[in-house]
Amino acid sequence: MNIDIEKVRGLCDASRNQQIYVDDIIIEKGAINQLPDILQKKYGQYKNIAMVCDDNTYQAAGKKVEELVPGITTIKLDPNGLHADEHGVGAMEKAMEDHKDVDFLIACGSGTVHDITRYYAYNNHLQFLSIPTAASVDGFVSTVAAMTWHGFKKSFTAVSPCFVLADSEIFSKAPSRLTASGVGDLIGKFTSICDWKISHAVTGEYISMPVVEWEQDILKALIDNLDGIGSGDFEAYENLMYGLLLSGLAMQMIGNSRPASGAEHHCSHLWEMATINEPIDFYHGEKVGVGLCMVSAVYKKALAKIKSGNYTVKDHMDVETDFIKKYFKESLVDSILEENTPNIMADINGDLLKSKEAEIIAILEELPSSEQIIGWMNKVHAFTKITDLTLPESLRPLTLKLSPYVRQRLTFMRLLKFYDFYDEIIGE
Ligand SMILES: [Zn+2]
Known part of the structure; x- marks a missing residue:
C-alpha cells in the first residue's frame, strides 16, 4: 500500500x-x-x-x-x-x-x-x-x-x-495505546477541517479544496477500518498509517498545520502547557481525541442554537487579556499575548457572522455527532473523556474557553465567543 x-x-x-x-x-x-x-x-x-x-x-x-x-x-x-x-x-x-x-x-x-x-x-x-x-x-x-x-x-x-x-x-x-493514539490524531481531522472551512467562509482565509477532499477520504477510510484495527487486521493498520502519512503530506504541502489541527489540537496544547492543570503524561493523539469529543459536542449544540435563529451576536470581540492573565501561568502570559497580537478576530463583526449563517450551518451539519465519534473511537479503546486523561471534569469549560488563545489560528471555538449562547453551551 x-x-x-x-x-x-x-x-x-x-x-x-x-x-x-x-x-x-x-x-x-x-x-x-x-x-x-x-x-x-x-x-x-x-x-x-x-x-x-x-x-x-x-x-x-x-x-x-x-x-x-x-x-x-x-x-x-x-x-x-x-x-x-x-x-x-x-x-x-x-x-x-x-x-x-x-x-x-x-x-x-x-x-x-x-x-x-x-x-x-x-x-x-x-x-x-x-x-x-x-x-x-x-x-x-x-x-x-x-x-x-x-x-x-x-x-x-x-x-x-x-x-x-x-x-x-x-x-x-506496537502497543495498542500508541495505535489508538494514532486513531485519535487522525479522527481529530473532523473538527480541524470544520474549523478550516468555517474560517474560510467567514474571513476568506485560503483553503485548498483538493486537500480537504483528500482528508475527507482519509476519514472515511479510517472509519471503515476501525473494526479491523480493533481485531488486529494487517491491512487496517496499513490503512491507518497511510492516512496518517497523507495527513502529514497535507501539512507539508500547505506549509503549516492548518489542514490537520484545529480546536481539538488547541485543547491538547493547553493541557501540555500545564497552566490550568497539573502536568499530564499522555500521547498526543490521546489528548487530541478527547479534545475532539469535547469540541464536536459543543459545535453540535451551537448548530442547534444557530438553526433556531433565536440568538444574537456581539459586534466585536477583543482578545480577553484579563482572562488570559488570570489563567495562564506568569511565565507564559507574555508569549500568549504576543501570540494573540494582532487579534485574529479584529476584522470580524456581528453582521459578517450573521451573513455567513447558512454556510456555517452547512459546514456544521457535515460534522458527525460526538456520540457517533465516541462510538467509533470506542472500537479501538481510544480515550474519549477528559477524566481518561486524569483531568477533572470541572476543567472542561475552562479548557474550551482558554484553549483558542494558544495559537494564532481562527477556529469556530474562538468565533463562538461572539454568540450570546456561548456560556450556555460551554458551561461555567
Ligand atoms: Zn496531531
Missing part, C-alpha cells in the same frame, strides 16, 4: 510555492528489508549513517536496522521521560558529540524520536530517513518539529524525512 507521491505532488499549487519534500513513501509488510537497497541507490553519497531510537524501538526495529546496515552508529535514547523538548534534544546532542562525522540519519521510532531527529537534522544540515515503529501520530513527515520548549509548546522549523519506510510487520505490533 504505497502512497503515489507523484500524484500528491501533482496537487501542489506552484503559484503558492506548495511543495512535497519526501522522495518516496513505502508502507508494506517487510518494507524494512529494502533499507540497504534504498540507502545505496538513493543516498549512496552518505557514508556515515546514524540511527536514532530509544530502548523500546531498538527492540522493535533498531536491531534489525543494525543487521541490515553493518557499521551504522546507534544513538539509543532513554525512553523514560523522553519527550520532544529541550531535554530530549540535549540527550541527542550529547550522544552525537562523539559522532561528528555522521552525514545521514535514520529516525527509528514513534513521534518523539522523529521530532528530536528532525530538529537535530535541521540544525546540523542533515537528511534523514524515517522508520515509524507505531501508527501513533500524523507528524512523521512534518517539516516542523512540535516541541515543548521550557514549558511552552512551540513549532520549530525543521526538516521532513527524505524517505519513509513503514513496515506493517513492525508498526502493527
Whole structure:
C-alpha cells in the first residue's frame, strides 16, 4: 500500500510555492528489508549513517536496522521521560558529540524520536530517513518539529524525512495505546477541517479544496477500518498509517498545520502547557481525541442554537487579556499575548457572522455527532473523556474557553465567543 507521491505532488499549487519534500513513501509488510537497497541507490553519497531510537524501538526495529546496515552508529535514547523538548534534544546532542562525522540519519521510532531527529537534522544540515515503529501520530513527515520548549509548546522549523519506510510487520505490533493514539490524531481531522472551512467562509482565509477532499477520504477510510484495527487486521493498520502519512503530506504541502489541527489540537496544547492543570503524561493523539469529543459536542449544540435563529451576536470581540492573565501561568502570559497580537478576530463583526449563517450551518451539519465519534473511537479503546486523561471534569469549560488563545489560528471555538449562547453551551 504505497502512497503515489507523484500524484500528491501533482496537487501542489506552484503559484503558492506548495511543495512535497519526501522522495518516496513505502508502507508494506517487510518494507524494512529494502533499507540497504534504498540507502545505496538513493543516498549512496552518505557514508556515515546514524540511527536514532530509544530502548523500546531498538527492540522493535533498531536491531534489525543494525543487521541490515553493518557499521551504522546507534544513538539509543532513554525512553523514560523522553519527550520532544529541550531535554530530549540535549540527550541527542550529547550522544552525537562523539559522532561528528555522521552525514545521514535514520529516525527509528514513534513521534518523539522523529521530532528530536528532525530538529537535530535541521540544525546540523542533515537528511534523514524515517522508520515509524507505531501508527501513533500524523507528524512523521512534518517539516516542523512540535516541541515543548521550557514549558511552552512551540513549532520549530525543521526538516521532513527524505524517505519513509513503514513496515506493517513492525508498526502493527506496537502497543495498542500508541495505535489508538494514532486513531485519535487522525479522527481529530473532523473538527480541524470544520474549523478550516468555517474560517474560510467567514474571513476568506485560503483553503485548498483538493486537500480537504483528500482528508475527507482519509476519514472515511479510517472509519471503515476501525473494526479491523480493533481485531488486529494487517491491512487496517496499513490503512491507518497511510492516512496518517497523507495527513502529514497535507501539512507539508500547505506549509503549516492548518489542514490537520484545529480546536481539538488547541485543547491538547493547553493541557501540555500545564497552566490550568497539573502536568499530564499522555500521547498526543490521546489528548487530541478527547479534545475532539469535547469540541464536536459543543459545535453540535451551537448548530442547534444557530438553526433556531433565536440568538444574537456581539459586534466585536477583543482578545480577553484579563482572562488570559488570570489563567495562564506568569511565565507564559507574555508569549500568549504576543501570540494573540494582532487579534485574529479584529476584522470580524456581528453582521459578517450573521451573513455567513447558512454556510456555517452547512459546514456544521457535515460534522458527525460526538456520540457517533465516541462510538467509533470506542472500537479501538481510544480515550474519549477528559477524566481518561486524569483531568477533572470541572476543567472542561475552562479548557474550551482558554484553549483558542494558544495559537494564532481562527477556529469556530474562538468565533463562538461572539454568540450570546456561548456560556450556555460551554458551561461555567
Ligand atoms: Zn496531531
